[in-house]
Amino acid sequence: MSKSGALDLASGVGGKIDKKEVKSAVEQYEKYHIYFGGDEETRKANYSDMVNKYYDLATSFYEFGWGESFHFAPRWKGESLKESIKRHEHFLALQLGLKRGMKVLDVGCGIGGPLREIARFSSASITGLNNNEYQISRGKELNQLVGLSESCNFVKADFMKMPFSDSTFDAIYAIEATCHAPDVLGCYKEIYRVLKPGQCFAAYEWCMTDHFDPTNESHQKTKAEIELGNGLPDIRTTNQCLEALRLAGFEVVWEKDLASDSPVPWYLPLDTRHFSITSFRLTAFGRLITRTMVKTLEFVGLAPKGSERVSSFLEKAAEGLVEGGRKEIFTPLYFFLARKPL
Numbered sequence: 001m002s003k004s005g006a007l008d009l010a011s012g013v014g015g016k017i018d019k020k021e022v023k024s025a026v027e028q029y030e031k032y033h034i035y036f037g038g039d040e041e042t043r044k045a046n047y048s049d050m051v052n053k054y055y056d057l058a059t060s061f062y063e064f065g066w067g068e069s070f071h072f073a074p075r076w077k078g079e080s081l082k083e084s085i086k087r088h089e090h091f092l093a094l095q096l097g098l099k100r101g102m103k104v105l106d107v108g109c110g111i112g113g114p115l116r117e118i119a120r121f122s123s124a125s126i127t128g129l130n131n132n133e134y135q136i137s138r139g140k141e142l143n144q145l146v147g148l149s150e151s152c153n154f155v156k157a158d159f160m161k162m163p164f165s166d167s168t169f170d171a172i173y174a175i176e177a178t179c180h181a182p183d184v185l186g187c188y189k190e191i192y193r194v195l196k197p198g199q200c201f202a203a204y205e206w207c208m209t210d211h212f213d214p215t216n217e218s219h220q221k222t223k224a225e226i227e228l229g230n231g232l233p234d235i236r237t238t239n240q241c242l243e244a245l246r247l248a249g250f251e252v253v254w255e256k257d258l259a260s261d262s263p264v265p266w267y268l269p270l271d272t273r274h275f276s277i278t279s280f281r282l283t284a285f286g287r288l289i290t291r292t293m294v295k296t297l298e299f300v301g302l303a304p305k306g307s308e309r310v311s312s313f314l315e316k317a318a319e320g321l322v323e324g325g326r327k328e329i330f331t332p333l334y335f336f337l338a339r340k341p342l
Contacts, residue, residue, distance in 0.1 A: 035224060040234050061314055068116070074333060089121070120148075179232055222320050
């Protein structure tokens with residue numbers, strides 16, 4: 001049910017932004033980043049605007065190339081990308097012990113791909129929290145199509161200021177989403193506040209690993225490419241995430257970088273040296289076709305002006321992610337399970 005056609009991609013670029021304003025929005029987004037003269041403090045101060053612009057601009061590309069679940073996964077040999085993504089979501093549900101009757105929060109839910117999969121797998125009721133209007137409208141449409149509108153819903157809000165009472169949820173998870181927070185401690189404190197005592201929070205975080213050297217120019221370039229192409233104020237280290245969890249009040253049950261022993265590298269679908277029929281749109285040739293198609297659709301007026309530039313910074317992100325994975329300085333698979341004490 002993903003929007004898989006060229007015209008779907010073209011019509012979706014810009015999300016809720018007026019199509020005449022897409023090019024201007026691209027320019028404003030780019031200026032937040034180092035490549036265009038921006039800096040970390042400006043990104044953090046304006047994170048809501050930056051992240052909203054990013055997802056308005058990028059969501060249709062994500063859905064076109066990746067599907068409804070916008071995340072990576074560890075992968076077994078012989079396992080397809082789609083299968084690994086589902087298993088990764090099921091793993092999270094099992095770690096949290098999700099079951100029928102539980103009230104669960106998905107922090108930064110995208111268009112709800114994981115939310116729907118986890119709801120079907122566990123029978124839990126799930127609320128998706130998202131601050132992007134376009135993604136929420138798309139998520140509601142997809143929930144309706146699969147008959148999950150009763151058990152799953154969306155709330156438009158900033159995860160730094162959640163509109164929920166204290167101790168509301170039986171479990172909370174975040175899948176590659178809280179990396180957008182300008183202050184990870186503040187974000188984890190909000191999650192702690194709305195979680196019931198004795199219950200757990202699990203997440204997959206985007207992090208720089210212990211191999212990252214902040215004085216290495218090549219490492220910094222890779223980090224900047226990932227930030228530009230993924231709407232990130234900054235990328236934290238795994239140790240910074242752990243420390244923030246403890247300062248927020250959580251007890252860390254266990255944690256691990258799941259990329260460390262994945263039989264198939266998590267970044268393989270983005271690696272231009274790799275070819276896959278099942279993930280054809282992510283291959284070098286598939287991306288060339290997409291880039292040419294977007295350029296043509298923009299030229300004839302079927303895609304808004306600025307669409308090709310969105311495609312370009314997403315390509316830059318892919319390059320940074322592959323480099324970060326190869327050098328083992330970056331992981332999107334840092335997992336932790338943390339409990340709120342009674």
